[in-house]
Amino acid sequence: MKKKTTIYDIAKKLNLTAATVSRALNNNLKISENTRKLVHETAIKMNYEQNRLALALKSGKSFNVGVIVPRIDNHFFASVIRGIEDVLYPQGYHVIICQTHDQEALEIGNINSLLNLQIDGILMSISNAKLEHIDSFNNLLKKNVPLIFFDRTKDIKGVSSVTIDDFKGAYDTTKHLIDQGCKRIAHFSNDRLLEIFKNRYLGYKQAIIDNGLEFDENLVIETTSKVEEGRKAARLFLDMANGPDAIFSSSDFVALGAIQEIKAQGLRVPEDICVAGFANEPFTKFMELSITSVDQFPLEMGRTAAQIFLEEVKNTKEKRTEKKVVLTPKLIIRKSSLT
């Protein structure tokens, strides 16, 4: 095991002190141009690389931030992460990505592990809004570790967040379905303890009411974001006597499942039932029967979240300023809802 070269090694070689080397390397002003250059050169020659661990231990900052998402193999979250990286990498930060797979224990565990790693902040999209989680968050806040929510948030005092206007996204989509002539629009929702799903539900409901249709709670069903769940949910409705003529799903994956099931039962999309999803996952565009969806501008969401983090990390002393950024979503109309 070849030992890595430290500033001491290069100090010894140059008959200097480690402190001087450190200063030279950091381009400290009070150093002669001569030694500065000399140090830099021999550093390169000796393959020196700064040990960020030591730096972190010393400074109390690790220059690592944790990003926690339900899962990464989904275009939306992957894009948000990309946006975060865009902003944070140039600032010298590293991004540690953790997945919860929607599992409560993993979510809490990840938070604690990241804390042990002395990360400088956590950007996350929560997958669960149970009480124990709120405790974890409070724990974080007490330690004054910047915490920023994106997309899937829970309204917690003192926590900044970046979301889209889910209400509007849902309202616009529902309105579009109504404009297409649909009268009984079902909604596939998800855990409404999470703000996004609550707001999509509310936007849907409001559009129904505003347009003089009858709001029927029986047409609202709760699922997780899996394709298979969409099939199951659709099955329930297709057996109904007075079934829906449109489905607005909170998830593209669930919308896909619904479409599969509708077709499997010999019905047609959009002729018999219109379908719209949410998130604008790439496959919605690629399908032969492209799927109407709502773009959430994930890149911008990630960038914004990262910028908020940078601000919070600077003003660590001042009192926490809660910042809630809301982006505007965009309805993308495709074949699945065009009659």
Next chain:
Amino acid sequence: MKKKTTIYDIAKKLNLTAATVSRALNNNLKISENTRKLVHETAIKMNYEQNRLALALKSGKSFNVGVIVPRIDNHFFASVIRGIEDVLYPQGYHVIICQTHDQEALEIGNINSLLNLQIDGILMSISNAKLEHIDSFNNLLKKNVPLIFFDRTKDIKGVSSVTIDDFKGAYDTTKHLIDQGCKRIAHFSNDRLLEIFKNRYLGYKQAIIDNGLEFDENLVIETTSKVEEGRKAARLFLDMANGPDAIFSSSDFVALGAIQEIKAQGLRVPEDICVAGFANEPFTKFMELSITSVDQFPLEMGRTAAQIFLEEVKNTKEKRTEKKVVLTPKLIIRKSSLT
């Protein structure tokens, strides 16, 4: 900023030494059961959490491993990562995920950054096989940092790898297309400096030859793994006088693009042209016209890579033993190639 509690804090409170506390916390044998219990209790009471940075600095092990992939928003890589996590989390390791987006500079930059973070090893799927990269790898090896390739490898002496039998996957797929009656099978390849693409090409070629068909180099085209590239590549062939009656693509995404273009030109899949991809991405199954593809067992690939890492990390002293694990792929036949 509330300071985190250290072993010193709890030592002071108990009129002990930090050393004693450390030993108690680590369940060192030579400690009285009394103090051991006492220390553990007050540690919990004071919300103590080990500072892994200090531990890492001290021990030289960070218990972090880096995983470098071209991108994460793709089911294959996400699944491999999941497999890696499955094995490494229970062992106390954390996984730092980096994306290269197929950019050379990012790939080298990521390796160096991870090194600075004192990671204990790197598991990666390379996106580029240029010479400068080989240098980076040699650099890693010199420092004796375990390096394990998965999927996209470059044959480097002393580096272990986990791959699937790409030759067989390609051979089986091509054979299947031939069995369907296809005579002129095109191949959409990718950078053949990478083993996987080279082997898929070779498997394809061998199947052609073994079955008495004419191998035509003009039917082989190189693309990157983007949907749009598939459309472009297909366009080239569709304009041809004596065009192909089947396409075997090294990438599902490219296969998808090809199908889109074929349809756009008024031809039918599979009636006019059969198409098969590689990787078994979920969308290949979900499409109305499901796409024939090859499953690469990514979870198993990730788990295996992680296990090799664990072995290498143990035998840091012994000489590096190169281990090449090859998994067997599975052809999944779907509508796009069933005439």
Next chain:
DNA sequence: CTGTTAGCGCGTTCAA
């Protein structure tokens, strides 16, 4: 301009 000293939090000698 540069050297000395000290400390970040921990584990590990060597003594007692």
Next chain:
DNA sequence: TTGAACGCGCTAACAG
């Protein structure tokens, strides 16, 4: 069984 002292690699405060 416990304490004292040291070092991991680095930087910041204080001298000079």
